[in-house]
Amino acid sequence: MRDETISGKAYDARLMRRLYHYIHPYRVSIVWAFLALTISTGIELFSLYLYKMVVDQFIQNQQRNGLALLCSIYIGLLAAGFIFQYVQFYLVNVMSQKSMYDLRLELFKRLENMSLSFFNRKPVGYLMTRLTSDIEALDSMFANCIVFTFNDLLYIIGLLGVMFYLSPPLTLLVLAVMPMIAWVSIRFKNEVRESYRDVRRLLSELNGFLQENISGMETVQIFGREKTNFNRYSKLTREYRDANIRSVYNYALFYPTVEFLGAITIGLLLWYGGTMLVNNPGFAGTLVAFVISSQKFFQPIRDLADKFNILQTGMTAAERVFSLMDANEIVPAPEKPVTRVIEGGVEFRNVHFAYKDDEWVLKDVSFSATPGKRIAIVGPTGSGKSTIINLLFRFYDVQQGEVLLDGVNVKDYDLRSLRSQIGLVLQDFFLFSGDIKNNISLGRPDIEEDKLIEAAKIVQAHPFIEKMPKGYDAEVKERGATLSVGQRQLLSFARALAADPRILILDEATSSVDTETEFLIQEAIERLIEGRTSLVIAHRLSTIQKADEILVLHHGEIVERGTHHELLARQGMYYRLYQLQYKDQAMPDAVNA
Ligand SMILES: Nc1ncnc2c1ncn2[C@@H]1O[C@H](COP(=O)(O)OP(=O)(O)OP(=O)(O)O)[C@@H](O)[C@H]1O
Ligand SMILES: [Mg+2]
Incomplete structure (x- = not known):
């Protein structure tokens, strides 16, 4: 995808403000999570001090009274810390899931209202990625970064405080190793970001490839493209594998390196602390507590590099999601939308239209139909027939002229009201997964069962539906692949009829069916059109x-x-078209007519 390479910043105040909008409803959870976190961090820091006490007061003095009590306090504290950690982890993740849920809904709603020209330009894979993996990246950022990054910082600062309190010289020793760790972390961060970017880009390519090949498997097999496609797939998969290995390699190297630097620090601590111990035996408790503290010191630092990456990926995802959200290609709504019941007058008045720039697809098209009239549109392929339908449905807006229904410009209608009153049967009929019933009513609650069965009967789809194992409750699989072309057409007629529209638009499919089905279809069309304004391609x-x-x-x-x-x-x-295309369909008496 073209914008897979946005070089995202890890922190972008503008994006953060917009993201905050999604967390805002759950801010109370966040406050609680922060609170729980601060307490559990406090407990952990305090437990470090307990080590020093155990060594100095009990072990060094060989005193046992009270040792059990102190250890119980220690365990009790850690148990409390565990509960607080659990609470905040749970709260943060629930908050993240809920805000992603809101975001998903909002995004899908935006998509549903986008103008069709938008979908012509954006590949399906691109949109799928926005709605799935980009939102996941955001989720991961919300869950891992918002509270936890704060936690890491708090922890590091608190720990430094404790360490300074215990022994300033030893703290300086630990800090001396810091530049090394910082350097390693930054290198790691950059390397991982690069390899992650590759992984994500390749994954989206792979998905696109798979989607195309699985849905086009029939064509692939007919044209014997298996081997070629396999080779392309294996090339993509190989690159994907290698990109993953690169990122694994970075992780495999990074963690042990930080671990090793930590070990060096501890070695230095023991060496330096040990020499101090010779002159000052009371130093033992401090040294023990310090060694434990310094070990704890490295973990959040190591995590910070990782979180920085998550943050960066999340920001990039946020940028993409918001750019989709802001794509202002919504069909503009009128100020005072008309919602009247349409009687069926259709008029095109000097319509000029181009899908892009000035490549005119329709030029000065005018015609009109009073309610109940039948209009047929004929013409060679690509002449603009389907485009006329697109304009009537207001899938696109005209550049010049007007499209009027009952004398009112389509731009002035409430879009939903407009579309719900026009019946449309398209060349390629789209079946959704679900049962037959739902495919006829399209889930409209006002179309009850007897009404849709009635519609199916009128277009004579009823007999074959009834013969199916579960009748109207039969599942439609894979866009109706198990239905014949004729059956699918009859179903599409039933769908259009069930809504009982005043205006009916039919883009006749050219696919040839057997004579019997052809007869059924012709009759169904007659019944469909009867008493309505119709525009038939x-x-x-x-x-x-x-x-x-x-x-x-x-x-x-x-x-x-x-x-x-x-x-x-x-x-x-028309005469020439008739000679070329229609004459053969004519019944003997029609030719002479
Ligand atoms: N979504 C689109 N974006 C850009 N150009 C388009 C789009 N749809 C159609 N066109 C172009 O507009 C012209 C008219 O297309 P249209 O679909 O209206 O033809 P048609 O008369 O319905 O043809 P057919 O009989 O093959 O269905 C064609 O040149 C086509 O390439
Ligand atoms: Mg067409």
Whole structure:
């Protein structure tokens, strides 16, 4: 993906403010988590002091009274610390899950309202990544960084305080090793970031490749592309493997290195502390507590480098998620949306339209239909027929001219109200996973079971649905791959009919079906259209012949218009189309008509 390489900062105040917006509702949990954390850190720091007491007061003086009590206090304290840690860990993670849930919903809602031109430009894989792995990266950042980074800092500062209190010279000794650790950490951070970036980029490429190949497996096998695709896959997978190994290598090197530097520090401490012990036996407790403290000192430092990476990945993800959120390609809503019941008047008035820049797809298209009229649109492929539908549904806005329904510009309608009142049957009918029933009603609560069965009966989809093992409750698998082309078309008619729209739009599929099904489909179309304004992109002679007006589209312009007979008599473009495409469909009597 193109923006996979945003060089994210680890901390960006503007992004943080926006992210905070999602945590805000759960701020009370965070306050509690901070509190629990501060207490558990305090307990841990205090327990260090107990080591010194045990050695100095009990072991050195060979005194046993009270030792058991002190050890019990120690265990009790650690148990309390455990509970506080549990509380804050739980709170933070729940908060993170909840805010990601909110974010996911918001993002999906944005997507649902995006204009279709947006989806034409953004690959599916790109959008999927935003909604899945980027949000996961944010989750990981919320869960690991917000409270815990603060914890690490608090811990390090507290520990330094304790160490200074115990022995300033030994503290300086520990601090002397710090530049080394800092250097190693920074190198590690950079290396890991590089390899992570590769891992993520390759993963998204792999996913895209897999998605394409699995859904296109039929084509792959028909054209014998298995070997070529396997080679491409194996190349991608190899790169992915190597990128992962690189990142593992960094981790494998980093942790032991910090460990080793820690060991050096302890060696130095024991050496220096040991020599001090000779002159000052009372120093033993301090030395023990100090050695333990210094060991604890390295862990949060080591973690900080890791968290820095998580933070950086999270920030990059935030940037991408927000850029998607801000993509302002929502179909603009009118100030006072019209929600009236549409009677069925359709008009295109001098419409000019281009999908991009000035590549005009429709040029000065005008036509109108009073309620109940039938209009057929014919024309060669790519002439702009489906585009007319897109404009009527307001999937896109026209650059010039007007599209009117009942005399009101489509831009002035409430978008949902507009679309819910127009029935649409597309060339490629989209079935969702779920049962047949839901695929007809599309989950609209106002379409009850008897109404949808009625619709199925009218378009004669009922017989084959009934024959299915579970009838209307039968599951539709994999976009209806198990249904025949004809069955899918009848289903799509039932879907359009169930909503009982005043205007019906039909982009007839060209796929050929057997004569019997063809007859069923023709009849279904008749029943579907009856009593409604209809706009049919027609490939069937039978639909075209019955139209009140036929529009012949060529390169985005209406070149001819009239009834079937008028147009035939004219011997123009329609006549030629008829000779080429429709004549063979004609029944013997239709030819002579
Ligand atoms: N989403 C889009 N973005 C950019 N250009 C598009 C888009 N959809 C269609 N076009 C272009 O607009 C022109 C008209 O396409 P349209 O789909 O309206 O043709 P059509 O008449 O329906 O063809 P067919 O009979 O093959 O369905 C074509 O040149 C096509 O390449
Ligand atoms: Mg089309």
